[in-house]
Amino acid sequence: MKVFVIGSGAREHAIVWKLSQSKKVSRIFCAPGNGGISQLAQCVDIQPEDIDALLEFALKExxxxxxxxPEGSLVAGIVDRFSEKGLKIFGPCKKAARLEGSKKYAKEFMERFGIPTAKYSAYNNAEEAKEALKKYTFPLVIKADGLASGKGVIICNNIEEAKAAIKLVLEDKKFGDAGKEIIIEEFLQGVEASLLCxxxxxxxxxxxxxxxYKRLLDNDEGPNTGGMGCVSPNKILDERLLAEIxxxxxxxxxxxIQEEDMNFKGILFIGLMITPIGAKVLEFNVRFGDPETQVILPRLESDIVDIFQKTIDESISEEDLIWNSKTCICTVLASKGYPEAYEKGKVISGLDKVDEDIILFHAGTKKENExxxxxxRVLSVTTLAHSLEKGRNKIYHNINKIYFEGIQYRKDIGEGQS
Structure with a gap:
């Protein structure tokens, strides 16, 4: 069978890598792909937002x-368009994708169905939002309502920081249309966990x-990013807590999902905060997470094609999912300046020197002569190991073999988790 993957990051590389292991797959295309994906799939020069061109290609091939x-394609309705033409596609429809496309909508959904989450209010007027800060205790969280590539969340420790964040989002339009409205939210104390379903x-x-690990720097310091590393499993999510969740x-x-008649056929990513009084939902994503995908798919022993098809056909069961018991860890290598303006076009060396059991998922790379x-985010350096400590040692030993000008990465991924 021919499979078409939309996207260009390490998440998509992990999906392509897993698909390439299926005996049912004869050919993989990826739009637009990247330097690493090009070694496993035919890259197609179409952007994920160009749904007309993606649809034309899928029909032609x-x-x-x-x-x-990517979430942008889902929120824009790619699943509806492909389905109308009789094409099989893995992902939620446009209506269901609003769970990620609008944080306000997601919070209202949680309220309607009694799903535990942080207290919040929504504002589209900067002055009203600043005035409302008097009702809150600090720290608090300010979020852009729409899609901001994982960067539209600002933790504010005092009223001055909160006013500056409101100005940044609502007045300075830092996140463009994604910041037409903001959520001011209670800050939850606890341990974060990612649960993909x-x-x-x-x-x-x-x-x-x-x-x-969202923050740029060690010890969970610095600005929020799309994710600087990941481990699986998350030891805090034990059987008792999973039963409660x-x-x-x-x-x-x-x-x-059923009462609101959402045609949800895909992945729901639930960002959780495990607080002293139980688990609460931080956010919903309607697709595979990045970098979570890079540590979850290497542990999956089932044929991923079966998983995708059975989900679409409404016949998936827990028995279809077979998991490797090893730990998986990945550390993200990022460009200088990330998560703000960053440099491109730096030669990456040492990729051919890493150990055989290191998986290099490419994120922001392109293949020219080099x-x-x-x-x-440039690379997700990933490995499976019998313990987190062994995985950490192997990851950081191999990262020392890789170089590009301006390379930055966290040195504490998985620390204290074993």
Whole structure:
């Protein structure tokens, strides 16, 4: 079968890598792909936002299955367009994708169905938002309502920082249309956890757990990013806590999806904060997470094509998911300046020197005569190991073999998690 993957990051590289292991797949296309993906798939020069061109390509090539990576394509309705033409596609429809496309909508959804989350208010007027700060205690969180590539979340420790954040989003338009409205939200204390779930419209089935490291710098300092590293499993999500999450969160989400008639066939990523009084939802994403995908898919032993098809056909079950018991860890190598303006076009050396059991998922790279940097997050250096400590040692030993000008990365991924 022919499979078409939409996107160009390390998440899409991990999906392509897993698809390439399936005996059912004869050919993989990826639009637009990257330097690493080009070694496994035919890269097609179409951007994820150009749904007309993606649809035309899929029809022309008689694509059997399309897998959507980026949230922008899902929010824009790519699944609806492909489905109308009879094409099989993995991902939620436009209506369901609003769970990620609008944080305000997601919070209202959680309120309607009694899903535990932080207290919040929404504002589209800067002066009203600044005036409302008097009602809050600090720290608090200010979020752009729309899609901001994981960077539209600002933690404010005092009223001056909060006013500056409101100005940045609502007045200075730092995140463009994504910041037409903001959420002011209670700051939750606890440990973050990522839970990706398969949703087939009738069931919601968790994948293996992960922990993402959002902040740029060691010790969870610095600005928020799209993610600087990840580990799986997340030891905090034990059987007792997962049972609580199922009854208090997952079952209620499924009830909401069904009652609001969402045609949700894909991945629901639930960002959780494990607080002293239980798990609460920070956010929803409607696609594979990045870098969570890079540590979850290497642990999946089932054929991923079966997983995708059974989810679309509403026949997926927990028994279809077979997992490797090893730990998986990845550390992201990023460009100088990330997550703000960053440099591109730097030669990457040492990729051929890493150990055989290191998986290099390319994110922001392009292949010319050499592999060059072409994004903020450049590589996800990943490995499976029998323990987190062994995985950490192997990752950082191999990172020392890789170089590009301005390279930056966290040195504490997985620390204290074993």
């Amino acid at each position: 008689n694509i059997d299955l399309t897998v959507v990576g 398969l949703v087939d419209g009738k069931k919601i089935i968790p994948l293996e757990s992960a922990r993402d 199922k009854s208090e969160i997952l079952d209620k989400i499924l009830k909401g 592999i060059l940097t072409d994004g903020g």
